[in-house]
């Protein structure tokens with residue numbers, strides 16, 4: 001086994017120590033560290049109060065301007081369907097096979113900002129999207145991540161879990177990027193649309 005010594009900025013080392021306390025897979029961790037050093041935004045500090053307020057209110061929300069578009073940029077993903085109060089997208093980074101995001105069509109940061117009827121619609125959409133993913137990819141479990149600490153516009157990451165993935169008792173972290181061919185994305189989008197019926 002080869003040992004290498006590397007010097008890390010304190011904040012990177014602290015972040016890694018924090019992650020290492022939760023995730024024990026070292027290759028994943030190192031890949032993650034490299035992506036951080038390469039300028040990954042996850043190391044950024046919280047926005048200042050005024051910038052955060054504008055993000056929370058939707059004023060500078062990066063999702064809102066394109067939320068009703070039929071296509072999203074291939075950098076991020078491919079629209080599968082518009083559901084009752086959300087948009088269902090196959091994420092470009094398919095390192096987790098079947099990874100999708102369900103974004104609320106309305107700008108809210110927290111679930112309690114939706115009316116009871118809207119919330120019911122959002123969770124119905126989520127269940128419908130999850131069932132389509134289950135049918136197409138046959139994972140052993142689905143993870144639902146509603147985070148929003150980077151972009152506070154309600155969205156849920158739906159990540160399928162498979163036997164043999166690296167962190168069976170933890171959420172998956174993104175440790176790189178797996179890009180498919182254009183045809184593969186189109187095929188999977190078609191399968192997911194079919195599975196929604």
Ligand SMILES: [Zn+2]
Pocket residue numbers: 058061062063064106107108152153
């Ligand atoms: Zn928004």
